Amino acid sequence: MPKNIAVYPGTFDPPTFGHINIIERGLKVFDEIVIAVAGDTMKDTLFTPEERVEMLKEIFKDKERVKVESFKGLLANYVMSIKAKVILRGLRTVIDFEYELQMALANKKLYPELETVFMMTEEYLSYFSSSLIKEIGKLGGRLTGMIPALVEKRLHDKLSKSK
């Protein structure tokens, strides 16, 4: 039987427990999850795509069914190129809904066989975002419970170099 692969895309600048939670729960539904790190993004990122891929690979090093890659250009083209048919997305609050609907419909217009599957982010993680974490880090706040220790270390190193 062909593998049921889902692509979980994002910028992951940096990855948080919010992303990790969606991936871990996604593994209960899909055979394999490919974390697709957006290489070119409109966002002003702190970490390079290579650094973001490295962090995610380290986080999921014991999970055989999780792959990490970076992609450039249209997400839908990338998903088709690796012969997947599902995009996995997390929904945090209703604020995410409009943007997600637009993306899911646009991706479907590009490739009608592509499906987007949504998972609700767990309540205690629903106020997280990578920008919020970077801001707390910059201002010297505690990031315990928001990002893994290895990400926190990388964030502190990066922020101290950029001072």
Ligand code: COA
């Ligand atoms: N828990 C906590 N935070 C979460 C989360 C979760 N489960 N899921 C997402 N977030 C946060 C992210 O960290 C991000 O924070 P930030 O805005 O401060 O960086 C924010 O929510 C938005 O996340 P997301 O909606 O996943 O945006 P993104 O920038 O990470 O990813 C792409 C968007 C890369 C998937 C999208 O832009 C894309 O597909 N780009 C490729 C080009 C393309 O195909 N464009 C046409 C699309 S139709």
